[in-house]
Amino acid sequence: MKAIEILGLEKTYNVGFWRKRLKRALHPLHLQIEEGEIFGFLGPNGAGKTTTLKLLMGLISPTAGTARILQRPLDDPAMKAEIGFLPEQPYFYDYLTARELLEYYGQLSGVAAKERSRKVPEMLDRVGLRASADVQLRKYSKGMLQRVGLAQAILHDPKVVFLDEPMSGLDPMGRREVRDLMEQLKHEGKTVFFSTHILSDAEALCDRVAIIHLGELRKVGAVAELTAGVQGRIELIWLGNQTPGALTTLGVEYHVSKDTVRAILPESAQEAALDALRREHIRLISLTPVRVSLEDYFVEQVKPAQANAKGTA
Amino acid sequence: MTSRISSIAFNTFREAVRDRVLYNLIAFAVLMSGAAVLVGQISIGIERLVVINLGLSAVSVFGIVIAIFIGIGLVSKEIDKRTLYTMLSRPVRRWEFLLGKFFGLAGTLTVNTLLMAVGVFGALLYVSKHFQSSDAWLLVALYFIVLQLLIITALALLFSSFSSSLMSAVFAFSLYIIGTFASDLRGFAAMTPGLAGWLATGIAYLVPNFSALNVINLVAHEQRVSGQLIAFNSIYAFLYAGMALCGAVLIFDRRNLK
Numbered sequence: 091m092k093a094i095e096i097l098g099l100e101k102t103y104n105v106g107f108w109r110k111r112l113k114r115a116l117h118p119l120h121l122q123i124e125e126g127e128i129f130g131f132l133g134p135n136g137a138g139k140t141t142t143l144k145l146l147m148g149l150i151s152p153t154a155g156t157a158r159i160l161q162r163p164l165d166d167p168a169m170k171a172e173i174g175f176l177p178e179q180p181y182f183y184d185y186l187t188a189r190e191l192l193e194y195y196g197q198l199s200g201v202a203a204k205e206r207s208r209k210v211p212e213m214l215d216r217v218g219l220r221a222s223a224d225v226q227l228r229k230y231s232k233g234m235l236q237r238v239g240l241a242q243a244i245l246h247d248p249k250v251v252f253l254d255e256p257m258s259g260l261d262p263m264g265r266r267e268v269r270d271l272m273e274q275l276k277h278e279g280k281t282v283f284f285s286t287h288i289l290s291d292a293e294a295l296c297d298r299v300a301i302i303h304l305g306e307l308r309k310v311g312a313v314a315e316l317t318a319g320v321q322g323r324i325e326l327i328w329l330g331n332q333t334p335g336a337l338t339t340l341g342v343e344y345h346v347s348k349d350t351v352r353a354i355l356p357e358s359a360q361e362a363a364l365d366a367l368r369r370e371h372i373r374l375i376s377l378t379p380v381r382v383s384l385e386d387y388f389v390e391q392v393k394p395a396q397a398n399a400k401g402t403a
Numbered sequence: 404m405t406s407r408i409s410s411i412a413f414n415t416f417r418e419a420v421r422d423r424v425l426y427n428l429i430a431f432a433v434l435m436s437g438a439a440v441l442v443g444q445i446s447i448g449i450e451r452l453v454v455i456n457l458g459l460s461a462v463s464v465f466g467i468v469i470a471i472f473i474g475i476g477l478v479s480k481e482i483d484k485r486t487l488y489t490m491l492s493r494p495v496r497r498w499e500f501l502l503g504k505f506f507g508l509a510g511t512l513t514v515n516t517l518l519m520a521v522g523v524f525g526a527l528l529y530v531s532k533h534f535q536s537s538d539a540w541l542l543v544a545l546y547f548i549v550l551q552l553l554i555i556t557a558l559a560l561l562f563s564s565f566s567s568s569l570m571s572a573v574f575a576f577s578l579y580i581i582g583t584f585a586s587d588l589r590g591f592a593a594m595t596p597g598l599a600g601w602l603a604t605g606i607a608y609l610v611p612n613f614s615a616l617n618v619i620n621l622v623a624h625e626q627r628v629s630g631q632l633i634a635f636n637s638i639y640a641f642l643y644a645g646m647a648l649c650g651a652v653l654i655f656d657r658r659n660l661k
Binding site for chain 2: 144147148149150151167168170171173174175176177179180181182183185186194195197198199200239242252
């Protein structure tokens with residue numbers, strides 16, 4: 091079953107005070123996310139990730155198109171009882187303690203009082219805030235607020251969890267904990283839709299990713315599927331500090347250190363590069379294929395569009 | 404539905420208490436005790452009149468200031484701080500959020516008024532040494548003050564559903580001032596002929612009639628308030644506040660959150 095179906099969702103704003111002009115924040119977006127998936131929504135800052143999440147949460151209304159979550163329309167309160175949401179850089183009522191906030195949000199999500207008294211301490215434990223549960227949120231650090239945000243998003247045991255930049259503001263340990271939490275959610279059968287521009291997180295976690303840039307969807311698919319299409323590269327390391335001129339024409343990137351040279355070049359140039367090294371009597375230490383990362387793929391997708399945008403600006 | 408509205412209302416009340424809104428009661432207590440002592444010394448025979456006038460006017464002014472300055476932030480603060488995002492991603496409809504906020508502030512203002520009323524009665528007891536039967540009409544005046552506060556809160560919510568905090572404060576305060584002269588405005592409209600008369604009548608009936616809700620002078624002179632006025636004012640205030648809330652809901656329902 092589809093957990094999320096986005097059918098041509100589009101958002102255009104009127105900008106300017108006197109002379110109104112249209113600014114398209116999101117081009118018609120079509121996307122389907124299966125139940126139980128961890129789905130990464132990737133894009134640079136200003137790509138349209140938060141706009142999409144705001145549309146799905148009903149915080150802004152679409153210019154055109156529609157979407158369904160768990161087969162229900164976006165304004166259905168019964169659907170909202172089954173989703174959780176962590177906004178980007180969340181801010182909560184700072185006069186409340188973490189325990190009071192979770193109690194309050196539990197009430198609003200329709201969690202029964204008896205269940206709340208069990209779930210709230212359990213959630214505080216799960217995000218590592220038990221010790222500061224009764225401290226007002228105005229005294230919390232950014233990382234602690236992010237943890238409270240995660241707790242409120244999953245408190246009511248939602249089927250689909252939306253997380254907008256969940257790793258932002260967290261230290262490496264915090265990021266690892268969030269990753270673990272997302273994996274646990276997947277094991278519990280929940281669907282996780284998260285936006286990020288930290289690609290290593292997406293690569294480690296996601297079943298599928300979508301890349302969005304300048305409000306337009308570029309690609310959707312599994313990380314391995316997407317990166318398979320990118321031309322492979324190899325890494326050569328040799329002794330000395332010679333950089334044969336013949337290699338320069340092959341598109342080599344050099345990293346010269348005291349007694350070795352490291353060169354990265356396209357896989358297709360491997361034979362030509364080895365010939366050039368042989369001719370110069372250079373002693374090769376290693377030849378290793380370089381794994382194509384999501385970051386490489388992402389840059390390949392985003393860079394031309396960014397250059398075009400700059401050119402037309 | 405009701406549990407969500409009551410949860411939001413309770414949280415709004417809790418916010419006001421923790422943000423020290425009820426600290427205004429300290430200023431009110433100082434004012435009332437000072438007035439009671441001073442009036443006892445300088446006015447002969449009209450102590451009651453002065454204490455009732457001063458006390459009820461202070462209750463009204465303190466309440467109006469709180470209603471406007473908290474009311475205008477009820478929605479805009481939630482949008483600016485983005486606390487609304489996690490709220491509206493839950494099974495909370497926008498109108499439930501607005502009603503919860505309204506009842507929360509209305510509850511805060513009612514509790515505040517009741518506590519200030521205790522101060523007024525205390526000061527009255529101090530200057531006249533005993534209560535008399537006509538003092539019961541003070542309760543009606545206090546009830547009318549609460550009705551005014553309900554209207555102002557609903558208007559502040561209406562304005563804050565589409566404009567900035569500053570503009571909402573200006574609108575709400577202006578409307579309060581105009582509303583206190585609503586009777587004069589209606590008199591002027593009745594005397595004005597032609598199109599201007601029609602226009603003045605429209606405005607006179609559009610602004611809230613706070614002058615009808617002000618019976619402070621009446622009760623200070625130990626006069627009774629008619630049952631008809633109590634019924635009329637109650638219906639008027641609930642209808643007016645209800646319409647302002649409906650307007651706020653209609654606007655807020657269509658609003659895109661930044």
